[in-house]
Amino acid sequence: MYEICPETAEDEYEVEALYDLCFAPGRTALSSYRLREGVPRVADLCLVLRDSAGIMLAAIRFWPVRVGGRRSLLLGPIAVHPTAQGEGLGGILMRDSLLRARATGWDRVLLVGDAPYYSRFGFARLDNVEMPPPTNPDRVLGLELREGAWRGISGPVTRDAPPERPGGLVERGAASHIQMACQELPHPRGARNEHESAAGAASDQRSDGP
Numbered sequence: 001m002y003e004i005c006p007e008t009a010e011d012e013y014e015v016e017a018l019y020d021l022c023f024a025p026g027r028t029a030l031s032s033y034r035l036r037e038g039v040p041r042v043a044d045l046c047l048v049l050r051d052s053a054g055i056m057l058a059a060i061r062f063w064p065v066r067v068g069g070r071r072s073l074l075l076g077p078i079a080v081h082p083t084a085q086g087e088g089l090g091g092i093l094m095r096d097s098l099l100r101a102r103a104t105g106w107d108r109v110l111l112v113g114d115a116p117y118y119s120r121f122g123f124a125r126l127d128n129v130e131m132p133p134p135t136n137p138d139r140v141l142g143l144e145l146r147e148g149a150w151r152g153i154s155g156p157v158t159r160d161a162p163p164e165r166p167g168g169l170v171e172r173g174a175a176s177h178i179q180m181a182c183q184e185l186p187h188p189r190g191a192r193n194e195h196e197s198a199a200g201a202a203s204d205q206r207s208d209g210p
């Protein structure tokens with residue numbers, strides 16, 4: 001069995017370690033990170049997935065951004081531990097977090113990534129939306145959580161203003177009491193050998209980052 005839970009402060013170190021393992025060194029130098037700096041994450045949507053031994057196998061985070069002045073979600077980073085990739089866990093986190101995003105009132109989401117992977121969740125190239133350079137425009141992808149939510153929206157993606165209230169870098173939505181629940185789920189592609197889990201995994205399967 002697996003458990004998906006909203007990320008907590010106690011998860012922070014493990015999530016960062018998982019991202020360091022899965023992405024190329026220097027991931028935080030990517031231009032998308034400039035949109036995240038000093039901006040609270042959308043905590044309701046940041047999820048971690050652990051196996052029955054409590055080992056973190058996957059994580060996904062979201063930040064708010066502005067596109068053409070409209071508040072939008074920036075999806076990512078998402079990462080699955082190299083020993084568990086290709087087993088459907090990334091798909092689970094994508095679908096679960098997008099359901100939560102819709103349920104908590106978000107209208108649109110964008111990401112920078114590989115269209116061949118993200119198109120299966122409904123993402124398509126956003127022609128008139130510009131991520132900070134250098135970003136390949138073919139990798140700027142969007143999904144409407146409400147019909148027509150990307151229609152007529154164009155321009156540069158900019159940082160969302162940090163809230164004026166004090167607190168950490170985590171924003172919880174009004175519906176957080178509903179969204180905070182953890183959920184258990186069976187392995188998506190049948191029984192998995194627990195002995196193949198994260199411990200001692202190779203770190204040579206890195207990607208170019210979110």
Ligand SMILES: CC(C)(COP(=O)(O)OP(=O)(O)OC[C@H]1O[C@@H](n2cnc3c(N)ncnc32)[C@H](O)[C@@H]1OP(=O)(O)O)[C@@H](O)C(=O)NCCC(=O)NCCS
Nearest residue numbers: 078079080085086087088089090091113114116117207210
């Ligand atoms: C990309 C990632 C999150 C996908 O998660 P996952 O659990 O491995 O993926 P799933 O098991 O849900 O889906 C596997 C399928 O996606 C495909 N896939 C995975 N990464 C892909 C990519 N970059 N481009 C195209 N297809 C991809 C696999 O070929 C497989 O296809 P199939 O279903 O036809 O066999 C994960 O592989 C990962 O963490 N990679 C390293 C970090 C990364 O690149 N993150 C995304 C940054 S934008």
